[in-house]
Amino acid sequence: MDLSAINPAVLLASLMVASTPILLAAIGELIVEKSGVLNLGVEGMMITGAICGFAIAVQTGSPALGFVGAAAGGALLSMTFGVLTQFFLSNQVATGLALTLFGLGLSALLGQGYVGIKPPPVGDINLGPLADLPFIGRVLFQHDAMVYFSLLLVAAVWAFLKYTRAGLILRAVGESHDAAHALGYKVVWVRLMAIAFGGACAGLGGAYLSLVRVPQWTEGMTAGAGWIALAIVVFGSWKPWRVLIGAYLFGGVTVLQLNLQAAGLAVPVEYLSMSPYLITILVLVIMSSGRGRAALNAPASLGRSFHASS
Amino acid sequence: MKRRTVLAGGAAAAALGMTRAAWAQQETVKAGFIYVGPKNDGGWSQHHHEAALEMAEHFGDKVELVIQESVPEGADSERAMTQMALGGADIIFTTSFGFMDPTINVAAKFPDVKFEHCTGYKTADNVGVYSARFYEGRAVQGFLAGKMTKTNKIGYIASFPIPEVIRGINSAYIHAKQVNPDVEFAVIWAFTWFDPAKESDAAQALIEQGCDVVLQHTDSTAPQAAAQKAGDVYTFGQAADMAEYAPMPRISSIIDVWAPYYIERVQAVLDGTWESDNTWDGIGAGMVGIGEISSAVPDDIKTEAEALRDSIASGEYHPFTGPLNKQDGSAWLAEGEVADDGTLAGLNFYVEGLKGDIPS
Structure with missing residues (x-):
């Protein structure tokens, strides 16, 4: 065992990269759930975003356009969910699961011609002297644009929910759609926009996998990341900064686990792999002990269909 | 046709299937x-x-x-x-x-x-x-890895702790050690055959800890992509030639035929x-193919690797030939002794020199 082989700065830096896809997907799903919609199709939207982004980046040679395409693809796919659940009032859980299965199949179909192709490289942002700072420079200032974008997005979502009128309306719709409707807010449209935002974020997360972290296209490459994103939203009790912590914790355990193994530490891999989920369960138990759903901070209308006639 | 006849026909066909003589043409x-x-x-x-x-x-x-x-x-x-x-x-x-x-x-x-x-x-x-x-191919990979490494640290992305994978690690280690006594192996158990993101992270972790050769026993090309991004790292194609990553980082491969x-x-x-x-x-019968050794490998090393491949193919040399000790130092194979297929089929221990434990 040689722990000195693990460089903490490098470890933290790769932790941020490993966490970015689930962070993006989770922050999108947070907005969706805040509006009172439970979309279990994150995995499907992620993988669709992964192939859309990959295909467009390869065709145009521009990773930036790839990310835009990924967001559009994810948002478009999420609209099938939006139309089904908001206009036809289908069951959100069943529709979300169907969206995941549909997305996995669709991405495999779209990706037929893209196996074994290398995407155009995504460069790191040059932050000049900041990147040369000891330790901090390596951890924080040598990443690609999407890492910073994801952090900005978390801050933006936080500010949006906390300080803006639109954020207040979104929360109102999620807490009590009947009251919001009585006040004259267009519940269905607010929710549709939230679903589209969630789809776009999931798409970005997927594209981050296929364009930066892996970078290549393979069928089923998200390998369950979407489900982890869903768990993180609950873990973060629907609060943006806690979602960030949750995502970095989940990503961190994965990276740490691999690094400990590479350093030859005899650590039971299975326990480390399950630890984030154990923590989630623990958090849920503690938060829900005694004080009910309100203490959990879950939006009160989460998962309930709305129709103006009700 | 009535539904009943359809059902009867189906049953008859099924019965026919059941009673079909096993050896009939x-x-x-x-x-x-x-x-x-x-x-x-x-x-x-x-x-x-x-x-x-x-x-x-x-x-x-x-x-x-x-x-x-x-x-x-x-x-x-x-x-x-x-x-x-x-x-x-x-x-x-x-x-x-x-x-x-x-x-x-x-x-x-x-x-x-x-x-x-x-x-x-x-x-x-x-x-x-x-x-x-596959361990015959791993011997050639180990040889190349031992020759090519500059940091003397070789990374190995293993999938599940089953005999096939353990044989591969042992075989690669034995042959890397033979040509480079200072070589060390770092093994990561991914517990998956196919998860590009995890394979990529594993390769990344190994490279960050100073490994400049990464062997993989998982199925995707993600580790190749990670190595390419890192630059000065060598890899080997697994199961398929993965020639799209040649000549660097992929310097050879094991091809299943x-x-x-x-x-x-x-x-x-x-x-x-x-x-x-x-x-x-194995290699001799053509079930294991060794992919083209790329131009990143110096000619003399390439020739030696090919000689090793040919001697294994002809049966002249067996990758598990004594003297070999188990990891705990106890004797396994005596000088010149060759491992029998039964032991190899159920191989569940590291050879001497490998560090770490096999997860159970």
Whole structure:
């Protein structure tokens, strides 16, 4: 065992990269759930975003356009969910699961011609002297644009929910759609926009996998990341900064686990792999002990269909 | 046609299927394949699939191919196999170690269907097993890794702690050590055959800790991509040639060559001569191919590696030749002694010099 082989700065830096896809997907799903919609199709939207982004980046040679395409693809796919659940009032859980299965199949179909192709490289942002700072420079200032974008997005979502009128309306719709409707807010449209935002974020997360972290296209490459994103939203009790912590914790355990193994530490891999989920369960138990759903901070209308006639 | 006649016809057909004499010659064969990953994973499953297609092409109209991809190991695979057997498959190839017990279970229910399980060790009257001596290829990889490394740290992305994977690690280590006594191995157990993101992270972790050669026993090309990004790192193609990453980082590869075996076994079904077998072939028989050693390797090292490959192919040299000790220092093989197939098939220990424990 040689722990000195693990460089903490490098470890933290790769932790941020490993966490970015689930962070993006989770922050999108947070907005969706805040509006009172439970979309279990994150995995499907992620993988669709992964192939859309990959295909467009390869065709145009521009990773930036790839990310835009990924967001559009994810948002478009999420609209099938939006139309089904908001206009036809289908069951959100069943529709979300169907969206995941549909997305996995669709991405495999779209990706037929893209196996074994290398995407155009995504460069790191040059932050000049900041990147040369000891330790901090390596951890924080040598990443690609999407890492910073994801952090900005978390801050933006936080500010949006906390300080803006639109954020207040979104929360109102999620807490009590009947009251919001009585006040004259267009519940269905607010929710549709939230679903589209969630789809776009999931798409970005997927594209981050296929364009930066892996970078290549393979069928089923998200390998369950979407489900982890869903768990993180609950873990973060629907609060943006806690979602960030949750995502970095989940990503961190994965990276740490691999690094400990590479350093030859005899650590039971299975326990480390399950630890984030154990923590989630623990958090849920503690938060829900005694004080009910309100203490959990879950939006009160989460998962309930709305129709103006009700 | 009335519904009752349809049902009766179906029952008659089913009965016919049940009572079909095991050794009768057949006009046509329905051959089924079950893959653990997607059929275009760029590695293991893709190679089985390509071999299956080659086999189907060889027989033309006489063979009908049915495939099922991305089947998880475990209970779900039993369902997939049962469905295939009910669908009238005559022979079913199950191509991952984790399909072993499900294959045996399903085979017991369909005594007239032949099963071929890849990389396992359990056989039955209608279950044959086949595998390739990948460790022969690993010997060549280990040799190249030992010669090419500058940091003397070699990374190994292992999948599951099963004999096949452990053989590979041992064989690679023995031959790296022979040419470079300072070499050290860092092994990461990914506990997956196919998860590009995790494989990529594993490769990244190894590279960050100073490994400049990364061997993989997982199926995707993600580690190759990670190595390419890092720059000065060498890798080897796994199961498929992965030539799209040559000449750097991929400097050679182990290629699985299944097609001749598939053709032979399906032919045996057609002829009515199929019997349960236990095939374990290596470089010599052509089941393991060594991919082109790329231009990143100096010529003299390339020549030596090819000589090693040829001596293994001719049977002159066995990769597990004594003196070899087990990890705990106890004796395993005496000077000049060669490991027998039984021990190799169930190999569950590291050789002396490897660090760390095999997870259980």
